[in-house]
Amino acid sequence: xxxxxxxxxxxxxxxxxxxxxxxxxxxxxxxxxxxxxxxxxxxxxxxxxxxxxxxxxxxxxxxxxxxxxxxxxxxxxxxxxxxxxxxxxxxxxxxxx
Amino acid sequence: xxxxxxxxxxxxxxxxxxxxxxxxxxxxxxxxxxxxxxxxxxxxxxxxxxxxxxxxxxxxxxxxxxxxxxxxxxxxxxxxxxxxxxxxxxxxxxxxxxxxxxxxxxxxxxxxxxxxxxxxxxxxxxxxxxxxxxxxxxxxxxxxxxxxxxxxxxxxxxxxxxxxxxxxxxxxxxxxxxxxxxxxxxxxxxxxxxxxxxxxxxxxxxxxxxxxxxxxxxxxxxxxxxxxxxxxxxxxxxxxxxxxxxxxxxxxxxxxxxxxxxxxxxxxxxxxxxxxxxxxxxxxxxxxxxxxxxxxxxxxxxxxxxxxxxxxxxxxxxxxxxxxxxxxxxxxxxxxxxxxxxxxxxxxxxxxxxxxxxxxxxxxxxxxxxxxxxxxxxxxxxxxxxxxxxxxxxxxxxxxxxxxxxxxxxxxxxxxxxxxxxxxxxxxxxxxxxxxxxxxxxxxxxxxxxxxxxxxxxxxxxxxxxxxxxxxxxxxxxxxxxxxxxxxxxxxxxxxxxxxxxxxxxxxxxx
Numbered sequence: 001x002x003x004x005x006x007x008x009x010x011x012x013x014x015x016x017x018x019x020x021x022x023x024x025x026x027x028x029x030x031x032x033x034x035x036x037x038x039x040x041x042x043x044x045x046x047x048x049x050x051x052x053x054x055x056x057x058x059x060x061x062x063x064x065x066x067x068x069x070x071x072x073x074x075x076x077x078x079x080x081x082x083x084x085x086x087x088x089x090x091x092x093x094x095x096x097x
Numbered sequence: 098x099x100x101x102x103x104x105x106x107x108x109x110x111x112x113x114x115x116x117x118x119x120x121x122x123x124x125x126x127x128x129x130x131x132x133x134x135x136x137x138x139x140x141x142x143x144x145x146x147x148x149x150x151x152x153x154x155x156x157x158x159x160x161x162x163x164x165x166x167x168x169x170x171x172x173x174x175x176x177x178x179x180x181x182x183x184x185x186x187x188x189x190x191x192x193x194x195x196x197x198x199x200x201x202x203x204x205x206x207x208x209x210x211x212x213x214x215x216x217x218x219x220x221x222x223x224x225x226x227x228x229x230x231x232x233x234x235x236x237x238x239x240x241x242x243x244x245x246x247x248x249x250x251x252x253x254x255x256x257x258x259x260x261x262x263x264x265x266x267x268x269x270x271x272x273x274x275x276x277x278x279x280x281x282x283x284x285x286x287x288x289x290x291x292x293x294x295x296x297x298x299x300x301x302x303x304x305x306x307x308x309x310x311x312x313x314x315x316x317x318x319x320x321x322x323x324x325x326x327x328x329x330x331x332x333x334x335x336x337x338x339x340x341x342x343x344x345x346x347x348x349x350x351x352x353x354x355x356x357x358x359x360x361x362x363x364x365x366x367x368x369x370x371x372x373x374x375x376x377x378x379x380x381x382x383x384x385x386x387x388x389x390x391x392x393x394x395x396x397x398x399x400x401x402x403x404x405x406x407x408x409x410x411x412x413x414x415x416x417x418x419x420x421x422x423x424x425x426x427x428x429x430x431x432x433x434x435x436x437x438x439x440x441x442x443x444x445x446x447x448x449x450x451x452x453x454x455x456x457x458x459x460x461x462x463x464x465x466x467x468x469x470x471x472x473x474x475x476x477x478x479x480x481x482x483x484x485x486x487x488x489x490x491x492x493x494x495x496x497x498x499x500x501x502x503x504x505x506x507x508x509x510x511x512x513x514x515x516x517x518x519x520x521x522x523x524x525x526x527x528x529x530x531x532x533x534x535x536x537x538x539x540x541x542x543x544x545x546x547x548x549x550x551x552x553x554x555x556x557x558x559x560x561x562x563x564x565x566x567x568x569x570x571x572x573x574x575x576x577x578x579x580x581x582x583x584x585x586x587x588x589x590x591x592x593x594x595x596x597x598x599x600x601x602x603x604x605x606x607x608x
Contacts, residue, residue: 011484034542051496
C-alpha cells in the first residue's frame with residue numbers, strides 16, 4: 001500500500017501534529033519505507049490466531065473501594081502551562097476568543 | 098583498590114564493615130562525574146547536594162547501629178523517564194523540560210526505602226524512543242569506550258554512566274531492547290525483567306504492554322542486588338505480577354548442573370557481524386566447558402519481530418502520548434504565535450472562499466504545542482501509530498501485528514520446552530558512529546532484531562559483556578529465560594562472569 005502525501009496530512013491532524021510541506025514530504029517517504037518493511041507480515045497466515053495485546057494477560061484487577069488521599073490541587077496545578085489556581089486555562093474551544 | 102573499582106556488592110560489604118562511609122563513596126562518584134561527564138554527557142542532572150546529605154544521614158544511622166536498607170549508602174543513577182519527586186522528570190524531551198514530578202515512581206521510592214542514594218538523572222532518547230541516545234532534546238551521550246560512537250539507547254546515559262565508573266548502579270527501562278542494547282554497546286550488564294516483575298508506576302509510558310524497568314550494572318551480582326530492591330507486586334500498577342520475589346542474591350553462587358542452553362538459529366544469520374559471531378560462539382564454548390548442554394533451537398517468527406514491534410509500540414505510543422496536550426502539564430506553544438497562525442490561515446481560507454474549514458483555536462494549540470514539544474523520532478512514531486490504528490488500516494496493521502505477536506510468543510513457549518535458556522548476540526554489530534544512522538530510521542530499527550521479541554513475548558533477558566571488537570568496542574551476549582526465571586538467568590550469567598574478565602575491563606577515559 002503506497003502512502004500518499006494527503007493521507008499523511010490527514011493522519012497528522014488526527015495525531016494533532018503539524019508539519020511544514022517539506023517535513024510532510026520527508027515523512028511520507030520515511031513512513032512509506034517503514035510500511036513497506038512491515039508489509040512482510042502479510043505473508044504470514046494468521047487465520048484463527050488469537051491477537052496478543054498484552055504480555056501479562058490478566059483481567060479485571062480490582063482495587064478495594066477505599067477513599068485515599070490524593071495530591072493537592074495546587075501541587076498538580078504547578079506543572080500546568082496556564083491556570084488560574086482553580087482551573088486550567090485554554091484557548092477558546094469554539095469561535096475566536 | 099580505589100572506591101570506583103569496587104562493584105556495588107563489594108561496596109555494600111565495605112560499608113557494612115564500616116571500612117568506608119557512604120559520604121566517601123558518593124564523593125568519589127561525584128568527583129568522577131565532574132571529571133568525565135563533560136565529555137560523556139551521561140547525566141542530565143546531578144543530585145550533588147541532596148546525595149551528600151542523604152549519604153551523611155545513612156552513615157549516621159549506621160553508626161548509631163540502626164537498621165539500614167539493602168542498598169544503604171550506595172549511589173544509584175535514575176533514567177530521566179522515571180518520576181522522581183521534586184526533580185525534573187523530562188524524558189529528555191522539550192515537552193517536559195520544566196516538568197517537576199509531584200510523586201515518586203515505585204522503583205524510585207523503593208530505592209529510597211532501601212537507603213540507596215539518588216545520584217542523578219541520566220540522559221536518554223526522547224520518551225525512550227531510539228537506539229542511540231541521539232534523540233535526546235538536550236544533546237547526545239557518547240560511548241565511554243570511544244566518544245565518536247553512540248552508547249546505544251534508549252538508556253544510553255544509564256549505560257554510559259556505569260561504563261565510565263560514574264555510578265555503580267543504574268536504573269534503565271526496556272521496551273524493545275533499551276536496557277540490553279546500550280548495556281551491550283557499553284560493555285556492562287543490563288537486565289530486562291519479565292513483564293510485570295517490576296512496577297511501572299511512575300515510569301512515563303511509551304508502550305505500556307512492553308515497557309519494563311531493570312538494573313544496569315557492571316556485574317551480574319550487582320544486577321541481582323538492584324533487582325532484589327525493585328522487584329515485586331505493586332497495587333499502583335495493575336499489570337505488576339503478584340508472584341513471589343525469590344532471593345536473587347543467595348542463589349547466585351549455587352552451582353548449575355544439567356543446564357540446557359538453546360542457540361537460536363535465526364540469530365546467526367545474515368547481517369551478524371563476524372566479530373560479534375566469534376565472541377558469542379566463544380561464550381557458548383565457555384558454557385559448554387562448564388557442563389552445559391548446547392542445542393540449536395528455532396524461533397521461526399523471530400524475523401517478523403521488528404515489523405510487529407514497529408507497529409505495536411508506535412500504536413501504543415500514539416495513544417499514550419496523546420496526554421501531552423499543552424493543558425495539564427508540560428510545554429505549550431506561544432499563544433501569540435498560535436493566534437498569528439490562525440489569522441494567517443483565516444485570510445488564506447477567506448481568499449479561497451472556504452472559511453468554514455478553519456482550525457479551532459484549541460486544535461491549533463494542540464497541534465502547534467505537540468509539533469514544537471516533540472522531536473522528529475517521537476513525531477514519526479506517533480504518526481506511524483496513528484496511521485496503524487486508523488479506520489481502514491487497523492486490521493491490516495495493528496491487529497495483524499498482535500496476531501504475529503502471539504506466534505512469536507508461541508515460538509518461545511515451544512523453545513523453552515527443549516531448553517532452559519536461550520543464548521545469542523544482543524546486537525548484530527558493535528556500537529555505530531554518532532550520526533551514522535540518524536537519516537535512516539528504518540536502518541536504526543533493524544538493529545533491534547535480537548531484542549524486540551523478548552518484550553513482545555514478555556519474557557526476561559540479560560545482556561552481559563562477552564568481548565571486544567578489533568576497534569576496542571564492547572560486544573554483548575544475550576541470555577533469555579521464560580517468564581519469572583530471573584533467578585536462573587542471573588545464576589547462569591554470573592557463572593560466565595566467574596570464568597571471564599570482560600566485565601572488569603574499564604573504558605579508557607580521557608579527562
